[in-house]
Amino acid sequence: MIEAAGSSLFGLYIVGENPVVSFPDTTRMVKGLSSLEFLVVQDIFLTETAQLADVVLPGISFVESSGTLTNAAGRTERLNKAIEPLTRPDWQVIAELSSRMGYPMKYRSETEVAKEKKALVKGSLEPRKYRFELKELDSGLESVSEEPDREYPYMLMTGATLFSLGDNFRTRRSKISLLESPGDGYIGMSPEDAQSLGATDGTRVSIWSRRGNISSTVKVQEDLPAGLVFMPTHSLGYNILTSLSLDCSTRSPRFRLWAVRIEKEQP
Incomplete structure (x- = not known):
């Protein structure tokens, strides 16, 4: 469209x-x-x-x-x-x-x-069971995400957090905020990746994808493996990094995994 x-x-x-x-x-x-x-x-x-x-x-x-x-x-x-x-x-x-x-x-x-x-719209008050035919596939799993390379070595994963609702473009205006990280969100990094970048909690960094770049604040997260970084979907501007390319089967945007590079901003 x-x-x-x-x-x-x-x-x-x-x-x-x-x-x-x-x-x-x-x-x-x-x-x-x-x-x-x-x-x-x-x-x-x-x-x-x-x-x-x-x-x-x-x-x-x-x-x-x-x-x-x-x-x-x-x-x-x-x-x-x-x-x-x-x-x-x-x-x-x-x-x-x-x-x-x-x-x-x-x-x-x-x-x-x-x-x-x-x-x-036809409907029923009684619960009903639905059956969906399983389509036969020519092969097994197919990767739908970008692959990292030397220029974009990290994989960025986006997702919701406990107290956020989607991109929060309405709820962030509430006077009673449940957001664990208000404002522009954060970029979660593993301890190994943060150390190699010389970053700690609160360090400002630039995140680049093949479509654009944004700034964010580092949050070191022990549960992230090296090479994988995370941004909550309420982070302002994160969709500058993502793409409108569609999954070939579902025709839905590929929101979740993107190749990025991260650079420490100079004070």
Whole structure:
């Protein structure tokens, strides 16, 4: 989709997502979004993506929403708002935009939206077992990550930490922070790698990949093997290092392992 921006894709309407921060290859993402003729973003914050938009529409948070939520397990749950929003609910904004563009959505409440969903999406209250056929493979395991070399000798692994939620582009704005490492996160290194670099806890370093570079702070971690470094996904800017290349089978971005080099910054 980003590759099509500016050629066969001219406009985009993004609701409640911040791809500039949460999607791989930030530089490529910004270039793609900037090449659109028209970008609309609807969100509760003026995110990095919203700052690129031609039009920004206000959104509401989950505590201001009534309706339904479909969770990651595919179950639909009821939402009851705790406080009144200061702006229109998302469904009203989308419905009015659609109507003004010639495709009327005549919903009068979130209940009517839920009724349509119930009629269109088949489901059951009873748990059911699903069977998936196992595809035959020509060979065994296939490596989907970059390989280290002399220029990029470390493998960078990204992942969540105990008190972080994805990239935390919303929760980092909370006055009650559960982040174990606020701010721009850290780069975890094994004692051996930190020693060879002349780094200790708190040392500022530059991390380079084949796509770009960022700065971070070293955190020495005993449980990391030599050659493997770690960054939590709430680290600001880490997706500058990652790539939009897709796994050949799942067609999902390869978020987790990248070849990098690390240089100690001069004070």
